[in-house]
Amino acid sequence: MSDAIRFEDQVVIVTGAGGGLGRAHALLFARHGAKVVVNDLGGSTHGEGANASAADKVVEEIRAFGGTAVANHDSVTDGDKIVQTALDHFGRIDVLVNNAGILRDKSFHKMEDADWDLVYRVHVEGAYKTTHAAWPHLREQNFGRVIFTSSTSGIYGNFGQSNYGMAKLGLYGLTRTLAIEGRKNNILVNAIAPTGATRMTEGLIPPQVFEQLKPELVSPLVVYLGSAACQDTGGLYEVGGGWVGKVRWERSLGAGFDPKAGFSPEDVAAQWQRICDFEGAAHPADNVEALKEMMANLQKYAL
Numbered sequence: 085m086s087d088a089i090r091f092e093d094q095v096v097i098v099t100g101a102g103g104g105l106g107r108a109h110a111l112l113f114a115r116h117g118a119k120v121v122v123n124d125l126g127g128s129t130h131g132e133g134a135n136a137s138a139a140d141k142v143v144e145e146i147r148a149f150g151g152t153a154v155a156n157h158d159s160v161t162d163g164d165k166i167v168q169t170a171l172d173h174f175g176r177i178d179v180l181v182n183n184a185g186i187l188r189d190k191s192f193h194k195m196e197d198a199d200w201d202l203v204y205r206v207h208v209e210g211a212y213k214t215t216h217a218a219w220p221h222l223r224e225q226n227f228g229r230v231i232f233t234s235s236t237s238g239i240y241g242n243f244g245q246s247n248y249g250m251a252k253l254g255l256y257g258l259t260r261t262l263a264i265e266g267r268k269n270n271i272l273v274n275a276i277a278p279t280g281a282t283r284m285t286e287g288l289i290p291p292q293v294f295e296q297l298k299p300e301l302v303s304p305l306v307v308y309l310g311s312a313a314c315q316d317t318g319g320l321y322e323v324g325g326g327w328v329g330k331v332r333w334e335r336s337l338g339a340g341f342d343p344k345a346g347f348s349p350e351d352v353a354a355q356w357q358r359i360c361d362f363e364g365a366a367h368p369a370d371n372v373e374a375l376k377e378m379m380a381n382l383q384k385y386a387l
């Protein structure tokens with residue numbers, strides 16, 4: 085049995101916490117003693133409208149069991165205002181869960197600029213604005229935990245979700261760099277790719293499976309990643325239905341050609357099987373490791 089994970093005197097922001105996964109995260113953080121800023125604009129799944137009651141209801145739920153929470157109704161695109169709510173009410177910010185999201189699904193040939201832009205704005209710009217506003221405070225106190233919400237639609241692709249997939253894998257790129265930049269200030273940054281029964285996935289998942297994919301089955305991972313107990317950074321975790329697994333990049337050992345002699349498209353074709361052979365594949369953890377095979381190839385053909 086590991087030590088209890090507690091957040092007494094710590095402040096957690098969960099964006100898009102008026103329903104679905106964010107609500108479950110906010111409730112679990114509060115049950116573990118955190119003071120929670122429950123942010124939600126309260127619009128539709130497609131990003132239309134606004135309604136303060138979504139966040140307010142979750143705050144009421146938290147207060148009903150003796151927890152501490154305050155609502156914020158700004159859009160994540162005004163993330164500085166969300167961080168300001170944490171500072172105004174609780175005087176600090178320790179954990180940020182970037183969870184707010186919308187869908188504007190369309191096959192690519194029907195995609196309109198507005199669908200592309202809005203999905204980018206909420207997921208990527210919203211996460212950027214909120215994290216950027218929190219960052220100086222996390223650096224100053226030499227502690228912070230940031231969680232981004234990615235998706236299997238970004239990792240693997242999904243029909244009709246070019247805008248969403250772009251945004252969701254973009255957030256993993258952001259995770260990787262912030263993990264590097266945050267490490268020296270004990271700011272650890274991780275991403276999740278969740279699956280849960282919410283209004284976003286209703287009708288997309290068969291009903292008998294949908295019932296079992298409770299949002300509450302995602303939150304324990306998020307609360308762990310938000311805690312001081314977690315010492316990992318830059319990770320990407322698929323989670324849902326009571327299961328958690330870590331994702332990493334894999335790259336084939338590849339094929340080398342003589343850089344001085346040059347090589348032709350036909351040479352590439354001749355080596356294609358080897359280029360795509362994952363036998364004994366590498367799992368580069370950073371840029372330096374990623375460049376190792378390339379450097380070895382230069383050395384191999386050096387004078």
Ligand code: NAD
Nearest residue numbers: 100104105125126127159160183184185235279280282284
């Ligand atoms: P949801 O629609 O229930 O929750 C999203 C919440 O974000 C809503 O309450 C919405 O009002 C809020 N929101 C939307 N735009 C906002 C804005 N501009 N500012 C503030 N709040 C805003 O859906 P969910 O399934 O709980 O989604 C939560 C996150 O998980 C999203 O980022 C989503 O893309 C991601 N996700 C969900 C699944 C899944 O299986 N449910 C899968 C992969 C990724």
